[in-house]
Amino acid sequence: MNSIFSPHTYxxxxxxxxxxxxGILAFIVLVLALALVIETAxxxxxxxxxxxxxxxxxxxxxxxxxxxxxxxxxxxxxDCLILGSSVANGNLxxxxxxxxxxxxTGETIRCFNLGIPALTVETxxxxxxxxxQRYSPKVLLFILIPRDLVDREYTVEHLAQNPWVTSRSPxxxxxxxxxxxxxxxxxxxxxxxxxxxxxxEETNTVSSRGYSKVEGVRDPYPPDWLMxxxxxxxxxQDPKTIPTLExxxxxxxxxPQLIVIEAPAYSVAFPDPASPxxxxxxxxxxxxxxxxxxxxxxxxxxxxxxxxxxPRPDWYDWLHLNTHGAKTFSAWxxxxxxxxxxxxx
Amino acid sequence: xxxxxxxxxxxxxxxxIFYALLTRRAQNLWLxxxxxxxxxxxxxxxxVTLAGLTLFNYLIGQxxxxxxxxxxxxxxxxxxxxxxxxxxxVLVGPYGDSLxxxxxxxxxxxxxxxPVGFSFYLLQAISYLVDLSRAxxxxxxxxxxxxxxxxxxPKLLSGPLERPTAFFAQLAQERRVDNATFGxxxxxxxxxxxxxxxxxxxxxxxxPTELFLQPAEFVFSEKLIGLLVFAFILYNDxxxxxxxxxxxxxxFGIQLTVNFxxxxxxxxxxxxxxxxxxxxxxxxxxxxxxxxxxxxVKAKLPSGLTILIPPLVTMLISGLWHxxxxxxxxxxxxxxxxxxxxxxxxxxxxxxGKENRLTQLFSTGLVxxxxxxxxxxxxxxxxxxxxVYFSGFLPPYRFSPLPEFFLFDVGxxxxxxxxxxxxxxxxxxxxxxxxxxxxxxxGALALAxxxxxxxxxSGSDLSGFVYQGF
Numbered sequence: 054m055n056s057i058f059s060p061h062t063y064x065x066x067x068x069x070x071x072x073x074x075x076g077i078l079a080f081i082v083l084v085l086a087l088a089l090v091i092e093t094a095x096x097x098x099x100x101x102x103x104x105x106x107x108x109x110x111x112x113x114x115x116x117x118x119x120x121x122x123x124x125x126x127x128x129x130x131x132d133c134l135i136l137g138s139s140v141a142n143g144n145l146x147x148x149x150x151x152x153x154x155x156x157x158t159g160e161t162i163r164c165f166n167l168g169i170p171a172l173t174v175e176t177x178x179x180x181x182x183x184x185x186q187r188y189s190p191k192v193l194l195f196i197l198i199p200r201d202l203v204d205r206e207y208t209v210e211h212l213a214q215n216p217w218v219t220s221r222s223p224x225x226x227x228x229x230x231x232x233x234x235x236x237x238x239x240x241x242x243x244x245x246x247x248x249x250x251x252x253x254e255e256t257n258t259v260s261s262r263g264y265s266k267v268e269g270v271r272d273p274y275p276p277d278w279l280m281x282x283x284x285x286x287x288x289x290q291d292p293k294t295i296p297t298l299e300x301x302x303x304x305x306x307x308x309p310q311l312i313v314i315e316a317p318a319y320s321v322a323f324p325d326p327a328s329p330x331x332x333x334x335x336x337x338x339x340x341x342x343x344x345x346x347x348x349x350x351x352x353x354x355x356x357x358x359x360x361x362x363x364p365r366p367d368w369y370d371w372l373h374l375n376t377h378g379a380k381t382f383s384a385w386x387x388x389x390x391x392x393x394x395x396x397x398x
Numbered sequence: 399x400x401x402x403x404x405x406x407x408x409x410x411x412x413x414x415i416f417y418a419l420l421t422r423r424a425q426n427l428w429l430x431x432x433x434x435x436x437x438x439x440x441x442x443x444x445x446v447t448l449a450g451l452t453l454f455n456y457l458i459g460q461x462x463x464x465x466x467x468x469x470x471x472x473x474x475x476x477x478x479x480x481x482x483x484x485x486x487x488v489l490v491g492p493y494g495d496s497l498x499x500x501x502x503x504x505x506x507x508x509x510x511x512x513p514v515g516f517s518f519y520l521l522q523a524i525s526y527l528v529d530l531s532r533a534x535x536x537x538x539x540x541x542x543x544x545x546x547x548x549x550x551x552p553k554l555l556s557g558p559l560e561r562p563t564a565f566f567a568q569l570a571q572e573r574r575v576d577n578a579t580f581g582x583x584x585x586x587x588x589x590x591x592x593x594x595x596x597x598x599x600x601x602x603x604x605x606p607t608e609l610f611l612q613p614a615e616f617v618f619s620e621k622l623i624g625l626l627v628f629a630f631i632l633y634n635d636x637x638x639x640x641x642x643x644x645x646x647x648x649x650f651g652i653q654l655t656v657n658f659x660x661x662x663x664x665x666x667x668x669x670x671x672x673x674x675x676x677x678x679x680x681x682x683x684x685x686x687x688x689x690x691x692x693x694x695v696k697a698k699l700p701s702g703l704t705i706l707i708p709p710l711v712t713m714l715i716s717g718l719w720h721x722x723x724x725x726x727x728x729x730x731x732x733x734x735x736x737x738x739x740x741x742x743x744x745x746x747x748x749x750x751g752k753e754n755r756l757t758q759l760f761s762t763g764l765v766x767x768x769x770x771x772x773x774x775x776x777x778x779x780x781x782x783x784x785x786v787y788f789s790g791f792l793p794p795y796r797f798s799p800l801p802e803f804f805l806f807d808v809g810x811x812x813x814x815x816x817x818x819x820x821x822x823x824x825x826x827x828x829x830x831x832x833x834x835x836x837x838x839x840x841g842a843l844a845l846a847x848x849x850x851x852x853x854x855x856s857g858s859d860l861s862g863f864v865y866q867g868f
Contacts, residue, residue: 056421057420057421057423057424058419058420058421058424059419059420059421059422060418060419061572061574062417062418062420062425062572062573062574062575062651063418063575063580064574064575064576064577065575065576065577065580067577068577068580071577071581071836072581072834072836072837072839072840072843073577073580073581073584073840073843075836075837075839075840076839076840076841076842076843076844076847077843077844077847078840079840079841079843079844080843080844080847080848082844083844083845083848084848084851106857108857110858110860111860112860238857240852241855241856241857242856242857242858242860243857244600244603244853244856244857245603245856245857245858245859246603246604246801246803246807247859248857248859248860249802249803251860
């Protein structure tokens, strides 16, 4: 019977000596050399225009993490970390805050604003944990609006799954620690032409300490749809609110002091006492929040102390300050920090 | 299973491992089984249809060589295949849905009727029957080899269209894959991937999707650039696929026909068709053009008509093969007209053998320009939108500024395409790298791999997202 097997088709005995094998070797050497150059350059220079991505699908988050890494590499210390949604991102300038603090106490503090638009408390917690683990900030400033506790629709919850936050696998570790891989991810995003404008738009106004400058007044001015009665009513009715706050407060076990700051909102600064929304905000949302935080010994700063000093032209829109408003707000936060002794010791 | 996918890589590797251990006959059977598995991955119904057509054509072929009236069985076979092709083309065309509804065809029967790659294997079935009528010794081919001829997976979806004699000859002999063949196969696959990923896909990302659907929304400069970009996309996408198919096949020791030879360097329209989708052009030439011309000459028609009619008929059939709708017929007709124009005008203004460098350059530019214009009806969704597109080339001319990164998005892929074509033209072979010394070969391989990795995947589109105000 004839065999169906024959070993004669392939005559590849010295394949390892061919151009094919040499080419593959050359490719490996080329990739390694490129990676080495990128790893070295990324650690020596801070090039904000060329930020390395974490593949998080948020250019702003990737950019801020790169800026935070660089800041920590330069200063070897992080005193306070600012967290929250867009009300943190564009309202609080860590440089101004530190300047006021130094003017009043003579001490230098190093802060970073890791606020991300649409961040909720729930998503902020794992991000804060990852940052605490890496940089051990002494103070965590959380700028809070009601929507941060209850919004389930417009969120950036995917950030909680990012390798920088989770670091669950060797691949995650590699992404976080290899700038060449991260620049490769940036390149992949950039290759999609529709992303390019967005990359610039989201990152070109961000300072090296994570503050996103917003200029002028928004036109058209959008309606105040987050601070309506319906949304406010939900806050304490939502069964997840208390557990979420408890998890946020549990971050203190990892070292930092937590301070919650009421986010500036135009309807709070210039209230309409007849409005049911304002009544709900003051009598339900804020009263219960203040009581809860007081019980847990967490400082809670009401922004009404300062909103009288922020005129209408200093508001970008109903919930966000422009650079002028942010200056006032940041100075106030810097001053408030001086009221606490040994906060940064 | 897409050709450019990790699944296909795994599939080829798996098939190759066992293939390497088998004798020739067993290899043919193994390739046939693998080809049907590959085809079934697109839809089991497709494999059933292919098997049915294979059996029908094989039986007709066997009958054809034994019957007294050979021509009757030949025409039954051709008629059946051609009718199936026309019916299927109509069903996949713009009038397909309404026709299917009228015929009361269900989804399953539609799937049976519309197999992927049918345009290619039906033409090959016709080749088999015609060649069999001319050379009855082909009837000795086994059913396995014939089935493999139609189903061979590297060429199943989009060709190249192989001729039975050459293909059967390869199936009948022992295959040898040595270092040189293996290296050539990998080189072809890499060039194919470069053309597909780093050139065609890159340009496609730049091309506005509405360009051919809503041409009225684009100004002259956008239409012009869009058309040239479209030409490069089309060429590199198909040439890339063909190179990958040739490379994969070469891994099994089976050579497939070269399908593209720097078509944009053509200096006449007939030259263009000797360089563009060569296997189809050759099929049309041998099975439509020559028979048509021979029968017209036999009928003693005036010589003008014998020159005029065959190219027009051939190119109209080519248009119909590409799509059963008016704009595609227009594309075919336009190319037929170009060939006639060349015969009656260009060849008289620039007689062959008397061209100087300048006239050659002029001819190349003219051919490229007119062929590019013909891509309008090819790419257009309808005849009407093709006319709207054409009207944009009439004055008044409006220009828009070039997009940011134009040089990177368009300049780089076009440069790479021309570089590859230039290297091919200089070496006078599409496997130009085979003549290089080992060091440049290795360097080019490393660079090609790097480019592929850089361009292989682009990040997800984030432009629409984020609750920016918050």
